[in-house]
Amino acid sequence: MSYTESPAPANHLMDTVLPVRPAVVDRGSGARLKPGMVEDLIASGTAQAMVISQRKALVTEQGLWFGDALRLWEALNLAEDNPATAIYLGATLGPSSLPEGSAVLLFTVAQPPAPGTSLTPADAQWAGFREVAGRLDASDTALFIEASAISNWHATHTHCPQCGTPTDLEAGGWVRRCPRDNSEHYPRTDPAIIVTVVGPDGRLLLGGGGPTDAKNYSTLAGFVEPGESLEQAVVREIGEEVGVRVTACQYLGSQSWPFPASLMLGFTATTSDSVAKPDGVEVTRARWFSREELQAAVLSGEITISTRLSIARSLIEHWYGGVIEDLQP
Template identity: 45%
Template sequence: MPDSALDRLLEDREDPAWVAARWEDPSTQVLGVNDRSGVSATPDQDGLRGIRPGGPYDPEHHFLIGAVDGVPWFALAATPEGPSSSLRVLGGVLPETELDIAMTAVAMVNWHREAGFCSRCGTATNVTAGGHTRVCPGCGAQWFPRMDPAVIVAVLDEEGRLLLGHHVGWEDTRVSILAGFVEVGESLEQAVRREIMEESAVALASLRYVGSQPWPFPRSLMLGFVASARGQEVRADGEEILWARFFTRAEVTAQVADGSLTLPMRSSIASRIITAWRDGEIGVEEPAAD
């Protein structure tokens, strides 16, 4: 995946005076995040629309995302004047750096909306580190933005076919690779094997990590894997996954073309993994030599 040019300013953001000065910087851009997690966007909804800061710096509501080529970016919980758009729309068209800015802005704003009080003693917390930490004045506890790990898996059978499933509540044609949250005390590898078995009754022979993506709906970190299936029998659980089966590349191409299959949005790691499989970049691994 392409690299992002966003500098998160890990050391500088610890200095409140320095962060406040960035708000006053004439080049500073602000990204508004509304109550539906939409962000300020260009009229054509193909890019972010930075807004100039208005009013004095407020550390409780102005959150420093980082800087790109020296230009500071802040996030603000607000309904932006002018056009806005969702990450589900923008994610498929934004370059990696702008996507990084937008994902971080939405994740930070949503966290602050829910983290106003200390989980230990109930005292109202104060924002520090440019919005990346909340500190409790009552018991001294520090709180940081949460990210919940989830696994998403491309399961391939011995012929290189890809397991795609249809989730409850999706429109009739939509499919994706299978995914689920990691449970407490569980390793990523255990979560992959459990989720695939629960949702499709497919046992796995091997698996490997391929990449990750933050997904702030509400605060997930999607961890992508490719796995080899033991056998070709599939039994969807009928609760989360209504149906699932293995598809060849030709079948996916034909059914996407005629509208009988709809794949995940381009901004998602699911789309990236499926695209890599369709392009032949992901396939069945050769068994290791003895």
């Protein structure tokens, strides 16, 4: 991550943005439109398959120095043994445990099979993304996030919203078509803004929900409402949650968080207010921090902040100007 070399002046937005992480999976949005594309990949015997169940995937331990990895299968064998519908995730790009260009399909099962069965071998376990994300490589992380997003959508959009008819899968699993009215339905993503708020003295405003004496603090966030711009959502959410008036804001970057279907859009904002008033519902506590105060509070265990998996941590460290050291266990 790139950082500013010195703290941003009060009422001045940083002109740097979060780094763009290159795609590690080619989703093949054009190729998957070919009828029978998934069936052809399975028949080729070269496609790999990932299995997901109840938002968990099979993961194998690779050892202390190598982290964990998704447990993949030969798609041909999986298709023969398990009556599930395959969804095309894409082809690998760049560094990966698979050869570059390897096609990966997704199979979804309703319940995680019991240990010792064909889909739960002794060397693998079912795990949620939060449990293992810090130990997966970039390729496996991207596949897990994509698989979570598309499987969540399929699980909740099985019928046509217009007439209630069960829909059919098309385009490699990325379109559902109603056979009755011929309407097409596509995966949805819910945009949400997530914001670092900087006061007139350069301090950062963080907040949290739940018990008022809880230690966790993070950036402020909320969903974008219909007919609202991202900037308007920033102003509204910050005003509603902590009673602070935003004077300017700047987009910095985004992170997919499909649990179940969010896209987090990161902003930094400035305000001339120095007093925050939590709404008592979504935000029960809010606190201003200087850079020195924030680092000291984290190291002492007085507070905890978002993990490095989240865009919230990236936004906080973008304001901080470097890496914030965590309290070591």
